[in-house]
Amino acid sequence: MGMGTRARGLIGGGLAVLTLSLFAAGCSEGPELIGQPTDGAIGLQPAASPLKVEAHMFHDAILMPIITFICLLVLGLILWIVFRYNKKSNPVPARWSHNTLVEVIWTVVPVLILVFIALFSFRLLFNYHNMPEPDLTVKVTGNQWNWAYEYPDQAIPEYISNMLPEDEIAARGMPHSLYRLAADEPMVVPVGANVRLLVTAADVIHAVAMPAFGLKTDAVPGRVNETWFRADRPGIYYGQCSELCGVDHAFMPIQINVVSRAEFATWVASKGGSMTPRTVEQAPGGTAAQIEAGTTGAPTVTDGATA
Template identity: 40%
Template sequence: MPCNIRSALPTITISLSATSAYADFRFNLQPAVTPIATEIYDLHNLILLVCLAIFIVVFGVMFYALYKHRKSVGHSPAQFSHNTKLEVVWTIIPFFILVGMAYPTTQTILRMKTVENTDMSIKVTGRQWYWEYEYMDAGVNYVSNLATPRDQIDNKAAKTPHYLLEVDQPMVVPTGKKVRLLLTASDVIHSWWIPAFGVKQDAIPGFINEAWFQVDKPGIYRGQCAELCGVGHGFMPIVVEAKPQEEYDAWLKNQKAQLAATAEAATKDYTLDELKTRGETIFNSRCAACHQANGQGIPGVFPPLVGGAAFANQDTLKRLAERGFAKDGKIVLGPKDKHLDIVMHGIPGTAMQGLGAQMTDLEVAAVITYERNSWGNKTGDMLQPKEVAAVRKSKG
């Protein structure tokens, strides 16, 4: 399908002759960087050539017949109902054409689905609205969030070339290695799609789907979630960075060191300002898509956090009441333990997903502290990572 076509359409609408429109417009697939993507690209071109040949032959014969046997040169219509030989011929020929196209297509699909002799495995979990990557053989796990600044999304700043296609932590893989992906989801159906890899695989809750790719050229490759998955669907990019083996090994070592440092940091006590500063960054990357950077939420969809996040939806209030929450549905200005419960476990049946499994103790503590002391909320209290760890441990 055409790539980057949406960015060209407004310019084309204004002026078909505009130079920038032709510069942005794409008529073909993205350049292939994996063996499967190359096969798909070649197959795509082959089928197009077959279709072109059929078009020329069929319409060529039709237009020739119309011109050669027109009434103005004395021809009159033939009187017959059918021609058995002709009908057999135009049934057999398309049959062989379809078989000729089906054979290479089947071979490519089988190679796409054959996940054998892989060098490494990465579990990919789609969540509303970010990706989680777990390196099965290395013990490394992290989440990848949209990194496009909120000002660009709100049209307060100029958009960069990779608008909505930037993440804070890309998937990193070594070049020349066959990477197996194990794809699933925690909430709704997502779809992991990198056009240059020829990989587009659904991530379905409760199921594990497989895919694979092998990138031989170092570089940064971008994609998006390709399955409508909710209000934040357009804010769920995918970025894969392919590095030479030595650089990948250094990155992996650094990731393990960061995980150890994060675990150590969670044992310390922090000031209110330290937690708020860290919490603001986390909130803008994880929560602002729904609750907005100013905490005002989206009327009728996501509640505001200003003044305590009063839920207007009666069904949501009922769900909260069953879990012991106050009848007014206020969370941010309510007890800390209730606020923590919402962030950790979410509200089943709503778009508010539990973040406890995707955030560290320090991140949870920081974002809750930030919410309770921002936008006019002035509780003055704070949550330490140790408190989060204790709750996590008590609930297994």
């Protein structure tokens, strides 16, 4: 008899997974756009921060080779079993059902593979949490359905960032692919600065996701989560809320403009802020630390709850 429907399905699934793995690892569909989606691309966005560079290395040098090897191994085993042990090639079936050595191998080897992956995974997670001394703090608040940004170190009060309407995208001569990505009031940060984000929400759970920086941090009401990034090149970077938060979830993009320090100082002045801290406590990290301790007039955090 020929191979059964289940066997053909397993082989087809194995080939599909293998093809996708190899294609994702080596595919390049023309020049990739920095900080925004690229037509025809299937891989990760180009890295624009040290954390994303490390995430790329973990994905490309550790995960993809292991995934490809496992797919090839499983596909080979399936093909061997289908052709070697079908009814035509093996008319008298074996009467044994267990093999201790085989069971030990397929238990121990996956454990060793997972431990190997964990060595690199834990190091990457540590780097995400091991934030260097921040040069700038931005408080990010998710709302239904927009984002609010506040710069305590520069005394810039909270302002609202909404999605640019489709007609405004066309009026500004921007590509239509930026619809639902571009914002009217973006977050602005200087290039090369260590930016600390204090992330919370005013109503339901949202999530700050910025693919080019390798960021995804939940915005939870009554709680302040902390993350950081450092943009290594100027440009405009786009992200979105990545936590299903309501009917207009798809309409609350995140836009971060990375500019020179001189341009950042000009932008701060245009917002009525100042690059010179008024007190020692308001130096970079000072005010943000007081916000966490609930000792300033800004929105405070006490025992994980915003006041």
